[in-house]
Amino acid sequence: MRFSTFLYRNISLVCMASVTDAAIGYPQALVRRIGHPVMWIGALIDRLDRTLNTPDRTSSQRRANGFIATGLIIAVPTATACLAARLLHRILPRWLALPVTAIMASAFVAQRSLHDHVMMVAREAETSLPAARRAVSHIVGRDPEQLDEAGVLRAATETLAENFSDGIVAPLAWMAAGGLPGVVFYKAVNTADSMIGHRTPRHDAFGFAAARLDDVVNLPASRLSALWIILAAATMPGMRAGAAVRILWRDARTHRSPNAGWPEAAMAGALGIRLSGPRSYNGVITPEPWVGDGSADLRPRDLYRALALYRRACLIQTVAAMSVVGACARRLRRR
Template structure:
């Protein structure tokens, strides 16, 4: 049997160790966010990473998206802005990640990096905001409208109670993909810098990726990039929802798969339709449909074939499905980490023979 020197072993093990570190970071970050979220005291004192990225987006929007620029100039400036929005935070995260690993021992560097990365995941925050809508919906329509106004872009004053509950359920499904699955997936691929890269893209899209007179040209690059980087997570989020439905009494896993195959591509978004269709099918309800943004009515197709007149109990069922999907995703990450760690140990053992 051929004997390998230590440098050869180190080089051969490097990709596996890199992936193992990223998966470990992802698992710890997921559990940390699930348990404690991002403390409001920190928001008040230092802000939130998304707020910092948002400050960069706003500054570039003001400086590069000038009213006198032609559409072509705005599109070119938007491309420059998108590159800066992504590269500056990602490069900063790479420097922070490198400094932590250089200064601290491995047993301390990994959990510290994971705790920092947990700020880029929104499991607990999303749950709490949607749960607030369910609670207020039992009280009054005005209270439910106020609660849902914090998480949706449409005009809440135009929504009846069923509309409020549908809006909250759609937000839960869509943000499960781009607020939880996507940052964790990019974290698994690239550690803390990978998660920051994704969050930069997503924040840019949420701020400037709109089809409005001001941002249609300037935000084009940000919107297209967001569609691309969210594509794998949207499919994976639908899978987690279907598996969650399969493991829960009273949920329709088969209907989730049927509605997913029929309605996901009919949605206005190339990605949001996947988790939304899976959730609509699992719960046996209808989502999406006509809505109003800034007083303008938009005729959107329905997703699902159940009743559209949701009750607070339906939103509570959606939250239960969401919690189970988050748990399944975390268990999948822990399992993948354990399997990779075992394979790495075997490989190191064989290389030493």
């Protein structure tokens, strides 16, 4: 297969999957009936964690078993996706195989669900701090009971920025690189990191491989997500594209995460706010540097502005992908 044909097919898949997810998301009726593909991957991870990460093993044994587990976590879902993609292209006509594959692939993109969860935090924060804390507890790992209103809103904004990268940009980038198997590969790595890639006594050794691999596979998308946020800010009144570039250059590298700091710094600069800073996990305060120059005393209107910036960044990404599809189509027609 020529590169232009490969690119045309995969970027078309990206466009269709992105639009499908933005329009309908993953229906809750399907979640109740069959679960979600990420839940299936999570069940595999949990099984391997309980089997290979038992308390009687030494730290070196846990680390070695973590490499084995990470290999299985990647291999099983990715091989299944390869078989599914091949089967679809064999049994369906060419004009139908791509849209059906895109519908399946859209389950691994989180544009709509991320937007809806963060929007719920913004709405609840307007009327009830306890309700806002409950809403934000669904999307962050820190203790929401320790957060005041500004802390809840910062946590939601940080999650919006970080998950724009690893919940939307990264899955679509890996879809562009490898089709349905590519996005499943990425989601397996990312889910493994979220479940076992923590620096806790139980998972520090066992989750080492998953955490380091997640850092690598998210590196390109974190930089790309910052670019989309900056371009979005440049097209919106009241946003600060120049400040986004400046804060990105200054603060992204000081963030605790080698990847999350990029979209977070870009969003903080564009909105003129401060993010990150000290936070509480399980009652323990962890000192973290601030990102951005503005006020850390966020209000619901700041989160609504962040959501508007997020929607524009998603749109710019989709338009960019469609432009690539159009360029590839013109090139193929000239042959």
